[in-house]
Structure formats: structure tokens, C-alpha cells
Amino acid sequence: MIRVERxxxxxxKEVFRFxxxxxxxxxxxxDALCGVHWLPGEMWIKGLLVRNGRVGRKWLLELLEEAERGGAEWIKSTRGFGHILPxxxxxxxxxxxxxxxxVRARFPFDSRLMPLIK
Incomplete structure (x- = not known):
């Protein structure tokens, strides 16, 4: 689950807590934390800190939902050498x-991993 704090x-700018x-x-x-900065069509992730585990499919799909809700076509970040977002x-x-x-085309599911019915 992601909790969003404006x-x-x-x-x-918002803080996402995972x-x-x-x-x-x-x-x-x-379990994870990041700052988010919204620009037109973009969601920038700043300072992603994962304390327990990793950014898995569940969190990625929830992140996609937040990006779609905010109208972002791209999720962007700058990462340290050897670190890349899924x-x-x-x-x-x-x-x-x-x-x-x-990514949505690859995983047409919501964050609870249930198929979306259209």
C-alpha cells in the first residue's frame, strides 16, 4: 500500500510511504519512502529509500496507479550508478x-493484482 502525503x-510535491x-x-x-514532484505529464521520484525488501510488482503497480491518477505519462528519476527502477x-x-x-500494457492489473474488467 502507498500512503500519499501532500x-x-x-x-x-508529495511524500509516498510504502x-x-x-x-x-x-x-x-x-517499508519504503520517496518524495514525488509532479510536472505536466511527469512524476519525478526523489530520494527513494527502501528499508525492507525491494520495489516489487505490487508497489510498482500502485506507483503506476498514482502516476495515472496524476496524469503522468512518464515516471522519472535520477539514480545512483547500478540502481535502476523496474x-x-x-x-x-x-x-x-x-x-x-x-508498463501498464505489460501488467493490465490493479494494485491488488486482480484483472481490470472493462
Missing amino acids: LPDAGS FHDDAAPAMAPY FGHEQPNGEIWINVAE
Whole structure:
């Protein structure tokens, strides 16, 4: 589960807290954390810290849902050498870009891993 916290007086910036347990209480320790900065068509991930485990399919699909909800076509990040986001494409300038539509086409599921019915 991802809990989104809008930062007061920060415009288009939010904090995403990731939890392995969907029923985690309000003040439970997070399993991962990142800042998000929204630009037109883009969701920038800043300072991703994974404390327990890794960014797996469940969190990635929830991240896709948040990107789609915010109107982003791309999830972008700058990462340290050897670190790349799942399904990310490294750009010549070192940025990592994830095409939201491309990943959604590979995994047409919601965050609970249930097929979307159209």
C-alpha cells in the first residue's frame, strides 16, 4: 500500500510511504519512502529509500496507479550508478524513465493484482 502525503506550501510535491501490509496502522513504520514532484505529464521520484525488501510488482503497480491518477505519462528519476527502477530506461544524461503506458500494457492489473474488467 502507498500512503500519499501532500506537503503543505510545497506546490506539486508529495511524500509516498510504502507498506508491505495493506492493513498497516496509521503510524506504522514504512517499508519504503520517496518524495514525488509532479510536472505536466511527469512524476519525478526523489530520494527513494527502501528499508525492507525491494520495489516489487505490487508497489510498482500502485506507483503506476498514482502516476495515472496524476496524469503522468512518464515516471522519472535520477539514480545512483547500478540502481535502476523496474522497467526503467536509462537515458544518456543518467536519468531513468518509465513509460507508464508501456508498463501498464505489460501488467493490465490493479494494485491488488486482480484483472481490470472493462
